[in-house]
Amino acid sequence: MLIITRISRFVSNFQNLVALFAGACIIISLIGILSLPLAFEEHQLYPKTLDPASSLYPYDRGGVPFGTTEVVAQYPENSPYVGYVTTYLTPLSQYLADHTHYLGTTIVAHPGGIIDEILYNTRGLDTVVETSILFTAFAIASYLYRREEE
Amino acid sequence: MPDIGGIDLFVLEFGDILHYYTPYTTTLFLLALIFTALAIVSRPEGQIDIAFGGDAYYAKETTLPEMRFRRFMAIACGLATMGAMGSGDLFNFTLFASLVGITNVGIVAAVKNRHVLNAAYEYGIVAMVATLPLFGGAALILATTGTLSIPALAAGGFAVPFVGKALLVLGVIGEGMAPFYAAKAEMFRAPGAPYVIMCSLSSLLIFLRVVEIAITI
Numbered sequence: 001m002l003i004i005t006r007i008s009r010f011v012s013n014f015q016n017l018v019a020l021f022a023g024a025c026i027i028i029s030l031i032g033i034l035s036l037p038l039a040f041e042e043h044q045l046y047p048k049t050l051d052p053a054s055s056l057y058p059y060d061r062g063g064v065p066f067g068t069t070e071v072v073a074q075y076p077e078n079s080p081y082v083g084y085v086t087t088y089l090t091p092l093s094q095y096l097a098d099h100t101h102y103l104g105t106t107i108v109a110h111p112g113g114i115i116d117e118i119l120y121n122t123r124g125l126d127t128v129v130e131t132s133i134l135f136t137a138f139a140i141a142s143y144l145y146r147r148e149e150e
Numbered sequence: 151m152p153d154i155g156g157i158d159l160f161v162l163e164f165g166d167i168l169h170y171y172t173p174y175t176t177t178l179f180l181l182a183l184i185f186t187a188l189a190i191v192s193r194p195e196g197q198i199d200i201a202f203g204g205d206a207y208y209a210k211e212t213t214l215p216e217m218r219f220r221r222f223m224a225i226a227c228g229l230a231t232m233g234a235m236g237s238g239d240l241f242n243f244t245l246f247a248s249l250v251g252i253t254n255v256g257i258v259a260a261v262k263n264r265h266v267l268n269a270a271y272e273y274g275i276v277a278m279v280a281t282l283p284l285f286g287g288a289a290l291i292l293a294t295t296g297t298l299s300i301p302a303l304a305a306g307g308f309a310v311p312f313v314g315k316a317l318l319v320l321g322v323i324g325e326g327m328a329p330f331y332a333a334k335a336e337m338f339r340a341p342g343a344p345y346v347i348m349c350s351l352s353s354l355l356i357f358l359r360v361v362e363i364a365i366t367i
Contacts, residue, residue, distance in 0.1 A: 014272045014333035021276045021330055025283060028320050032313040041296035074166040074299045125164040129233070129245040133252060136226055140256040143219050147260070 045074055046123075055101045153304070154362055161238075168238035168301060174362060178355050179235040185351050186228030189221065189344045197341035210341040216260045217342070224345040227253035231352040235359055240288045240298045243363065244321065247284060247356050251277035251325045254334075254349045261340040269336035273326065276333070280324025287317030291367070303367040315364045322360040326353040 010016055051057060073079050155172035162169040171179065194217055197210040212220075230253060234246035255274045258266055292298050295308040303310060326334040326349070334353070338346050 011329045012332050014269050014336055017272050017276055017330055017333050018279075021279065021324055024320060024323075024330075025279075028283065028313070028316050031316060035311065035313050038290070038294050038311050038313075041294055044292075044296045045298070046292075074297060074302060075163065075168070078163040078168075079165045123166055123241075125167040125239075126242060126245065129242060129249065132230075133245065133249045136223075136249060136252050136256065140223070140252070140259050144259060147215075 045072060047072070055097045057101075154365055162236070166239070166299065167242050168299065169233075169236040170238045170301060171236050175235050175359065178358055179232055182228055182231040182235060182351070182355055185348065186225060186232070189224040189228065189348055192344045193217075194220070194342035194344065212342050219260050220257055220342055220345045223253050223256035223259075224348040227257060227348050227352050231355050234356055238300045240291060240300060240303075240318075240363070240367075241285075243300075243359070244281075244284045244288045244318070247322055247325060247360075248277075248281045250352045250356055251280070254326065254337075254352065257345050257349055258337045258340045261342075263340060266337055266340045269333045269339075273333035273337060276324050276330060277326070280321045282321070283317040283324070284321025287314050287319075287321060290314040290317065300363060300367060308367075310367050315367070319360055319364050322356055325356060326350075327357045 011020065155174040158170050158172055159176055160171045162171075194212045196212070199208040199210070201207060227250060230246050230249040234243055234250065237243045237246060255270055255277065258270045261267065288298065291303070291310055291314040294311050294314065295303060297303065297308070302308075324330055334349060337349060340346050
């Protein structure tokens, strides 16, 4: 049997798909390991420093709430209000941040968390698309679940 | 850097995330748009299986709720494809690509056919695992260059590592391009033609786009 026939027979069976993809991942990972070390670019557009003492950890992006904060953006001309909105917290979130140390762990569980993410407006579209993925997955799951009741 | 997209025709700004349309991406965008419109207006096919050696045949009916759900998923798939075509941000592109993967599973998830669902399950596993190289590639490029903007990376001055591009392309290939196409080909056995073909078209367009990105940056 020709080798190409064997390969195409193996590839055409979808039961082998996971193994095939795992093999491809291993090959690319090996190339990645061999190409180490990759230099880390010190001049990051979105710098991040972690401060475990902060009550907003790990979501603390620095800055003064309701004040002006310097934010680096790729296209500053597209985000004229950039420094004002990264530090936005609702009064409830502000209260929780002032009195507890766990606001960072409840970032989506209270009003202000999600809004804070969305209003981080230099990369706001990311948040919208991420949520769309989540809602699409929910739509599929709820359709399949409710179909059994019909 | 080779500029295979051509000049920018139109730029849509969302803060740091640009959607830019060159003649190349505009063509892909219009293809996705036309096909989404076709999926909206057309009715699903009625598949007929003929039993071999006799007069018996099975007509496969698509019920109205099932058709509605699959049309919804096909439209979502079209929108995700259109988003990925114009996206000028690497991370946003990977998000759109994984959204396409999920909607592809959604299009056939409503079908009550053991063979199709088995294929969709295998496809879903690979599409899910493929998000790791996809996002890993974007993260690697961000770490080594400091930016995610495709126009900025294409302008030159950045050393984008080969393995970052390779991971990005591998992630997109895992969403259903050859040689990982077997499960997707089996998914097309599901009745309801305009919606299942959306699966094929979306991964083709996404692949054409990622090739452009990998060559440009």
